[in-house]
Amino acid sequence: MTETLASATTEEAVFDVVLYPAMTALNATAATVLLRSGNDQELHVVASVGYDRGQPSIWQSALTEDDGPAADALRRKEPLFFERDRDLAQAYPNVERRTGAVSPVAATAVLPMFLDDRPLGVLVVDFQEPYTFTDDERWFLNVLAAQCAIAFGRARLLRSLEAQVAARTDSYLKEQDKLQLANDDLEAFSYSVSHDLRTPVRHISAFSQLLRKSSSECLDEPSRRYLQLIEDSATRMNTLIDAMLDLSRTSVLPLRSESVDLGALVNRARRDLELDTEDRTVQWNVGALPVVRGDPETLQQVMTNLLSNAVKYTRNEAVTHVRVWAEDQGEMWLISVQDNGVGFDARYADKLFGVFKRLHRPEDFEGTGVGLANVQRIVRRHGGEVWAQGSVGSGATFQFTLPKTP
Ligand SMILES: Nc1ncnc2c1ncn2[C@@H]1O[C@H](COP(=O)(O)OP(=O)(O)OP(=O)(O)O)[C@@H](O)[C@H]1O
Ligand SMILES: [Mg+2]
Known part of the structure; x- marks a missing residue:
């Protein structure tokens, strides 16, 4: 069971792994898990098997501060064993009145679960007949509760990690949308800048050629070289602008x-x-x-x-x-x-x-x-x-x- 528990990654899987085997191992008739939740002030029934559906059970969601056996076992940090008929009802006289249920059980084990000293909840195993728990059975139930606590802790951690991953993925996707919009803007911007630069660069090219034709005799050698440099640069710039336009088209054309x-x-x-x-x-x-x-x-x-x-x-x-x-x-x-x-x-x-x-x-x-x-x-x-x-x-x-x- 230890191995199966280790692979139980959700709380539901932990119930399946624990409740049935615990019951069958001891020939019990019913079992319940109560877990602390939310504000830590309450114990909630999160799973139960073997109870008569028509009849309310005394194992109901309750305050951690109440005077019932589940809260008591958690406060005392020790398992409670009730072996004979009405033992439990006598030890906790208010429970039946508060829950509106007649305790149908003859014997019960109430096993508190702790994780790193933090109270996590209670595992309850009920018997229809009076039952004497041997030392081995008490040990088995304690170990079971301890392993359950670890498995629940892991399942909760996993759930909170999954929630964190989902939240991060969500914000990541939102960021990605924003980035995409910014990228589209930038793309449109670079396209229009490249496009608008074409005309002035063509003018530089064309007028420097005209200048060379009209006044090449009056220009000295260095001036002619400068003119050539202007033309070469304009040609290069033209090539670069065309390349930018090509690149923009690649990104936006369907x-x-x-x-x-x-x-x-x-x-x-x-x-x-x-x-x-x-x-x-x-x-x-x-x-x-x-x-x-x-x-x-x-x-x-x-x-x-x-x-x-x-x-x-x-x-x-x-x-x-x-x-x-x-x-x-x-x-x-x-x-x-x-x-x-x-x-x-x-x-x-x-x-x-x-x-x-x-x-x-x-x-x-x-x-x-x-x-x-x-x-x-x-x-x-x-x-x-x-x-x-x-x-x-x-x-x-x-x-x-x-x-x-x-
Ligand atoms: N097959 C290759 N072997 C070695 N270096 C390469 C090779 N292909 C690309 N490169 C290097 O990567 C750089 C970028 O390549 P890219 O094709 O983008 O530009 P380019 O070839 O220089 O110019 P063009 O825009 O005309 O393709 C090159 O300048 C070169 O340094
Ligand atoms: Mg290339």
């Missing part, structure tokens, strides 16, 4: 949910890249890829970004190896893209997915730093996750998951 053949997406991305890498030796190793449900256009961006990175960051290898494969993880597909290129410092693996975050210098590898940010947003919107592994000089592996049923 996603379609269709059958998407990842193998076909890889083939398309690969065809485009092969045009740019005709002068290189690129060995592709593409395994069987699944058909998933998702948005074909954005998933194409995911594959294109990962493969174009794989091809870009292997530029200096004599032979480039790009491997793409899928693994079945039960509820998810795991897709991996591996290359044998320059790799990156593993400490910054998370940073790669940040907007405009780059680990390589523009003079070594050109780029804007939004490809992976886009990949992450798209994969997350599909219910998956993406991460990177690599080390300097020994290639990189990018992996993402997609749920089979989004």
Whole structure:
């Protein structure tokens, strides 16, 4: 029983484990559990078995300060045993009057339960016939009450922990809603800022070109260089703004949910890249890829970004190896893209997915730093996750998951 009690995680389960075995072990006719509750001033009947439904029992909810046997056993901190007919009624003459019940019992054990010295409640076992409790039986009942107390304590703790978890989850969800709203605002803000910046940047670009045309003869060498710098910066800014707009679109445009053949997406991305890498030796190793449900256009961006990175960051290898494969993880597909290129410092693996975050210098590898940010947003919107592994000089592996049923 000790083992079964240990696995009883609710108060109801504790009753089931305790009441019946206690009764059958001693051939008792009925049993009741009273627990202190709320303000600690009251004892409540929380379970009872074996009583005649038509007849009220003397074991009723009561004040902890009253003069009944349950309150008395708790105050005295010791079990009370009544072995003969009317023993209990005589010891507690007010009980029958107060409860309106005739004590039907001949013998009774009233066992107080304590947890860390705190009174928890009372376990009562009733007999129909006079009964003499042996020392072993008294010991058994005491142990039973002590174990019951531990099990009740654990069940209560669990219930209060569950309530705390529920409350926290609730407030967490509310916070998440607020965050989502703030995020949406920010997204809309960055979209409109990027959008509004386009015109002035185009003007800078256009007017500096005009200036160069109209007055290039009058300008000295340093001035011409300054003008070139202005133009280059305007062009760069234009690229960045377009990237920001792309990123905003990725986050807000609705996603379609269709059958998407990842193998076909890889083939398309690969065809485009092969045009740019005709002068290189690129060995592709593409395994069987699944058909998933998702948005074909954005998933194409995911594959294109990962493969174009794989091809870009292997530029200096004599032979480039790009491997793409899928693994079945039960509820998810795991897709991996591996290359044998320059790799990156593993400490910054998370940073790669940040907007405009780059680990390589523009003079070594050109780029804007939004490809992976886009990949992450798209994969997350599909219910998956993406991460990177690599080390300097020994290639990189990018992996993402997609749920089979989004
Ligand atoms: N396959 C790879 N091997 C090594 N480093 C990589 C690889 N893919 C990405 N990185 C690193 O992660 C950074 C971010 O990648 P991301 O694709 O977001 O930007 P990018 O390639 O620099 O520019 P773009 O916006 O044009 O894609 C890169 O600048 C590079 O430092
Ligand atoms: Mg990239």
